[in-house]
Amino acid sequence: MIPTVVIAGRPNVGKSTLFNKLAGRRHALVSDTPGVTRDRKDATAQLRGKTVRLVDTAGLEEAAPETLFGRMRASSEAAVSEADLVLFVVDGRAGITPADEHFAAWLRRQNRPVLLxxxxxEGRAGANAALEAFSLGLGTPIGVSAEHGDGLADLMGEIADRVPDNSDAEPAGERPLKLAIIGRPNAGKSTLLNRLLGEERMITGPEPGLTRDAVAVRFTDADGTEIELVDTAGLRRRARIEQPLEKMSVSASIEALKMAEVVVLAVDALDGIHDQDLQLARLVEREGRACVIALNKWDAVPDRNAARRAVSDRLQTSLAQMPGIPVVTLSALTGQGVDKLLPAIRKAHAVWNTRIATGALNRWFEDALERHQLPLVDGRRLKLRYITQPKARPPTFIVFGTRAEQTPEDYQRYLVNSLRDTFGLPGTPIRLQFRGTRNPYADE
Incomplete structure (x- = not known):
């Protein structure tokens, strides 16, 4: 097992900046706004030859359990309980505060190794603050500047010395299926992730927009498939996004979408398919990702037959470029129907990976050209000669022929729809490119 190093401390002491520096790249959102991090965020890092799992946590604050800050603290405490080493971070500029003393005392009771x-x-004031930190009773403090990189080499060495050796760990298996959950705010994305994992991994509640960063979690489903699942911040219409922090959250969500193989679009079934949901589905199609629609809160829908018809009609008329997109009705809160989601994801992933044998592909192509004669362009009939599939993920095809690039859009749609029907490619993006054969004497 890879040892787990958890970064904890009160809000705004620089935990996420330190997390990013140790991980070697920007994984977590960083802002001057206190309390940006709400959910635990993981990353794998190499520190002095040792592989560790770094965990960034929300700031530790005194708050009632039912409040947002109380739920954030509970999540951080759960991370500490699983740690092989806790990095307890304090702010050298602010000095040791009563909150630092309170949580240092709490950490001493957790029976976990702690590195202060x-x-x-930076500078003389920072050195004095480091000396003051001895009073917390957590051993010798290490002074660093995460922002400027000062002291990080010593910190990495200290971490590597204190975590268990994992040199005998089994090598990693196949690359996990990369899955992202996207949707509008309050569609139930984090609740769905928690339900799939079987634990309260993400902060949830009635407040919209709780998730701010794209948070990745790995797990193995009942079928034995390893999945890297990413929960994202809710995406609103661009015109409504004003705050710099929300802009960073949206950027992280879109980046997670681009890195995914399959995207689950979580939709509030009580609202039905919203215009913004369709915009997100079109973004998934443009990025060439497989998509599954999760109609969440299905348990609360009064007339389910009418809701199904409304969703089907909306998708047929407004998302014609992805016919047959799988729709799973479920309730992330109660678990009803959630067992159907992962099989639908695996099937969508398999379709997205489809490769068709060249012989079968060209037999279909000849039949398709016979069924619908090629159109005239500028008074001359097009000549399409053959088709190849250079790649999958998503299925991509190239048609070659005389003036092939002039093929009208309606004939291109006919070929794409025929490909879907013949080879069983529902819902997945299909890329169909046309390349003409140039006459070498055309310019003579």
Whole structure:
């Protein structure tokens, strides 16, 4: 097993900046706004030859359990309970606060190895703050500046010395299926992720927009498939996005979508398919990703037959470029129907990976050209000669022929729809490109 290193501390002491520096790239959102991190965020890092799992956590704050800050603290405490090493971070500029003393005392009771880190410890003031941190009773503090990189080499060495050796760990298996959950705010994305994992991994509640960053979690489903699942911040219409922090959240969500193989579009079944949901589905199609629509909160829908018809009609008229897109009705809150989601995801992934033998592909192509004669363009009939599939993920085809690039859009749609029907490619994006054969004497 890879040892787990959890970064904890009160809000705005620089935990996410330190997390990004140790991980070697920007994984977590960083802002001057206190409390940006709400959910635990993981990353794998190499520190002095040892592989560790880094976990960034929300700031530790005193709050009632039912409040948002109380739920954030519970998530951080759960991460600490699983840690092989806790980095307790304090702010060298602010000095040791009563909150630091309170949580240091709490950490001493958790029976977990703790390494005290004094961040923002630049210059003489930082050195004095590091000395002051001895009073917390957590051993010798290490002064660093995560923002400027000062002291990080010593910190990495100290972490590598304290975590268990994992050199005998089994090598990683096949690459996991990359899955992202996207949707509008309050569609139930985080609740769905928690239901799939079987644990309260993400902060949930009635407040819209709780998730701010794209948070990845790995798990193995009942079928033995390893999945890297990413929960994302809710995506609103661009005109409504004003705050810099929300802009960063949206950027992280779109980046997660681009890195995914299959995207689950979570839709509030009580609202039906909204215009913004369709915009997100079109974005998935443009990025060439497989898509499954999860109609969440299905248990609360009063007339389910009418809701099914409305969703089907809306998709047929407004998402014609992805006919046959799988739709799964479920309730992330109660678990009803969630067992149908992962099989639908695996099937969509298989379709997205489809490769068709060249012989079968060209037999279909000849039949398709016979069924519908090629059109005239500028008074001359097009000549399409053959088709190849250079790649999958998504299925991509190239048609060659004389003036093939002039093929009208309606004939291109006919070929795409015929490909879907003949080879069983529902819902997945299909890329069909046309390349003409140039006459070498045309310019003579």
């Amino acid at each position: 880190v004094v961040n923002k410890a």
